[in-house]
Amino acid sequence: MRLIIAEKPSLARAIADALPGSPRKQEGAIVVGDTTVTWCLGHLLEQAPPDAYDPAHKQWRLDTLPILPEHWKLTPRPKARGQLAAIRKLLKAANEVVHAGDPDREGQLLVQEVIEYLGWKGRVSRLLVSDLNRPAVQRALSRLEDNRRYQPLYRAAESRSRADWLYGINLTRAWTLTGRQAGHDGVLSVGRVQTPVLGLVVRRDAEIRGFTPRPFFVLWADLAVSRGELRAWWSPGEHHPLDDQGRLLAREPAASLAERLPGAEGRLVTLETQQKRQPAPLPYSLSALQVDAARRHGISAKVVLDTCQSLYERHQLITYPRSDCRYLPEEHFAAARGTLEGACREDDTLRGWLDGADFTRRSRAWNDSKVGAHHALAPTGRPADMARLTTTEANVFRLIARNVIAQFYPPLSTRDVKAEFSILGETFRARGQEILDPGWKPLFTTRDEAPPLPPLSEGEGGRVQNSDVEDRETRPPEPFNDASLIKAMMNIGRYVDDPAVRRTLREHDGLGTEATRAGIIETLVERGYLVREGKALRATRLGSALIASLPEAVSRPERTALWEQRLGAIAEEDAAPAPFLESLVADLRTLLAAADAGRLRQALHSAEGAEAKAPRRTSGRRSSGRSARSGKRRTPQRRKESR
Template identity: 30%
Template sequence: MGKQLILAEKPSVARDIAKILGANENKKTYYEGKKVVVTWALGHLLTLKMPEDLNKNWQKWDLESLPMVPKYFGIKPLPRSRGQLNTIKKLAQRKDITEAVIATDAGREGELVARWIFEYVKLQKPLKRLWISSQTTKAVKEGFAHLKNGRDYDNLYQSALARSQADWLVGLNVTRALTVKYQDNLSAGRVQTPTLAMVRKQEEKIERFKPQKYYQISLLAQGQTAKMQMKNQFAFKTRQEAQDVVNQLKQGQVSKVEGKEKSQGAPLLYDLTELQQEANRRYGYSAKKTLSLVQSLYEIHKVVSYPRTDSKYLSNDIKATLKDRLRAVKNLAPEAESYLKEGAQIRQAKIFNNAKVTDHYALIPTEQTPNYAKLSGDEHKIYTLIVKRFLGIFAKAHRIKQEKTTVNFGKEKFIFSQSRVLEAGWKEEETPSAKVTPFKKGQTITPNFRIEEKLTTPPAALSEGALLAQMEKHGLGTPATRAEIIEKLIKSELMERSGNMLKVTPKGKQLLKLVNPSLVTPELTAKWEKQLEDIAHGKFSRQAFIKEITSETKLLVNEVKSSQANYQDFSLTQKKCPDCGAQLREKNIRDGKILICTNTECSYRRRAEAKVSNHRCPQCHKKMLIVTGKNGDYFKCKYDGTTEKMEKGGKKGKKKMTKREERRLMQKINQDDEPQESALAQALKAAMGK
């Protein structure tokens, strides 16, 4: 009997699958057992070929060669990936390997990772698909016991391929057109540009806003306050206008007392986007950080279900697992014990809806009890959010009694609103409140008014959570890609974080004026995203989609070519290059800012500001600065002026990596879900190196 070749997305996942399936023989680049061989990708090992790989005329960045529309895209290995590709190729060709299993992430990008690899190594054997929603031992075993036919996911692969080719066509062509035309690194794309425009649109609302002063009349009675009911709350522009009205209000009477009980069930479960919004609102986490944390909970700790989901519902088959999931969280949430004693009674039946579960169900805890000592503080917070939302399935409804009292002073009306908590239910932080003093119909109310000066408030800037909500509303990106899109905009210096808010840079504002309006508004991109979904479900063809994208790309490029718009490079400084005399441009890099020469023939660059290193001063033992001088970088202590030379590679000498540093590095590699280097990233790198 032959063996299965199993391809996981990351080394950590491959290791866990190998352990579960008994593949205990470690061969460095794969694991082997009696029935299986388990190997891995490193995220993407391949990418679409670059323009210069396809056509020698596309090597030079100029407007004449645009638009670039390949007849055939083709794929090529990413840097440093050939070793692992060769391993997979040799394994695929082994005579004892009779079939392959795709065990990468069960989503669009995971499908692309594996399909490209098996296409590149020319796999000639049957293909199966592992499709699971959690990484627990039980889920993995059940998944391998019920493997799917790999060809059942052909449409998903076609959708992933279409997304990749569309980003190549729009991103590389428009980016190259803008970069060449305006001689600056200007990055545009079919999703990132309308996303940037959303942030700018909110900024424009704030910029147009002019505060207005107005006056508000309130009535005070029985320790409560009610505002005067007005069609236009900003009607009183002066205190005197408000006072004139108050002078006419002599005696009030309660005309109506209404009481109504309201019951509110627990909210739906989290999908990834809502979890990112909540984590941003509560803790200020970026979308990328939340995704990294929940991916770690899924992959490393195995305590939550598949994170990159767009569903807030559960399929009916999950009902049988609820008691085990409750047992797993009872140490964190004591109420889980009481729900178990009640027989795990489901009180939010609407959450179970097969029709609303797409590739994966909502984010919930798995049946595995966490080792809380191994969770970081941030992981603990995210896990707690998911658990608390999950417990809402079993919680009673939140019940309140709302009481409204209407008081009339002639034609003018005031409404007092009170609410009492009758039963906290799933809102456990709210306790039942004491009875309030009621009003009675016909009761006389003595005039007791207050006039307050108010100012209209401007719209708030977009937080990352608010931007995610906007992207979801307009169909921009997917739960799996939205965090990456936001990060790309920041790395491209088109957008920046200001506290927990986002703002468009001067460079970004200009970009939005330089590209075609159809790429700025979300409608066109939302239409493309809908078509990608249709391709995944077999309702639309990739060929028809790419044909439409190609037509749009030609229009977008021609718009840039014919534009008469002016562009100002805000990164230019007044400093001169010491080698050739050209102006220096300031550029952000991962660990600070650098100055680079604008002369394409000159390679001069230096740090714009000193960087704090981890190297300690031999005199005062404080961290030293890395300073750029005539002979290159050197260490300098800002406290006592001590200087030291730097060895090649930027260190004073080779220092062995500590166990902690090694662990952090491996965790980063295992959590890195982005492609190692996208086609657009490579193109921009080439542009910056010109």
């Protein structure tokens, strides 16, 4: 009997439906001919708790840290015992096993750890399914690989799991016990990803709170030129008081010049014209979709992930959603027209977009060299019955379909114009953009980025019709929201000061993974470290105090991003896991030595004071500075050790 072990019941059903023969259900499995398909329920196993290694570890004590297992143990999750028993029984009757976990690091881990835990010693094949439609699953079944090819991926996932346990268990116990000494009765959870994400928000809030607005002044002049009118902006010279962004800090020079401008004659001294062709945005990865869905529809990252899972598993309208890739396999290009016509035929909006598509166009999205274990999110071709979808499901599906349809539209073609005028010996600049071919852009927005300038010729004159000085004020940056925090997690190198580390992160950029980023935000909210104020995410008093009490390296992104680099080397280059874990243990000993009740007590006091003083505001237009209030305290009551 051939036994296929899928990651989830939905995938098991899709595999069974793609096999020749009539499916027959039995407890915990589906039988089709001589093949039995069973499933996990996500992770059936988890890292054993500390007291599984030594009963003395059941009591939390500082003098037992760090806890360092010599031989790692897994234990069944409480609700998974029944399914684990079913797989154990099926394995005894199997002569061939197929690993059908999702095509990513965690998918490799959660099925393989079950196979090894239950003692299977025979050959294992690997089935990679990224699309639950029957033809796609049938193609995948015809391309089984040897699971040994994916051992580096498994070792990387196993190393990640063990490292998370070491880091979270030891630091959470240390700071929770220190917190009790400082008067805080509750768990202080520390994790390798969640804590640096919290650090991003805490630092942003502190910048906003500490921001002092500064006035600056801009001067514009409306010019009549030979074939129309335009507005130009004064560019003051360095002899005037300017900030580091070239903004004028004193009103008098602008006001004095403004008085002399009406009726003044100017001349166009420099004219730069550049034609640009911008290709369509690529199809979505999960994180890119979460950013756009939050901006366009106000959908939280967690809801986007859950919606994508529903579109993938329940409705089978999209391909595997937890993807970090924005490219599509080249073999999908030939079938793209049929796939999109099938997917879009039930929706007026999608059909309208499809009518403008030219399927002879081949965009940069079709690139096998850019596709790894999975490809960009795309429609499967199954017709989308919008009446059966929720509003959120329909909105997310349209975004996914739109970005694939856009690959068959022309590039956005523009003519960008920069004009520099000399008026009364001063420099005034204007810029505009003329859209030559809108290409894909109407699928995304009808708004022009910059209005066009009238036709201009270098050397022509212009007469000032009107002018004015605008009094402006610098503003703090906006607080993080779901979209901006996901984007920050994707591009974490921007928040790293060390140029050498930033260079290293270019190819290994990111906090968390496509599958975990939304959950990290929700975990921080649930544990009382972040609070939502409208769309804004703010750090609470407790979250701010935790970051202040930790060594800076724990709350900075460098450490966890470099972890991902080491894990990537294990997965992609078959590097040994031992040096990575040994380095982590050495770091842990240093970090544990920094736990200090006095520092935490002061951090809690300081955070309370900052919360009391901070103004209540949930948004602000972005400018040069930084501000925000800490949120309300919510203390976790359950003893929960963190990853």
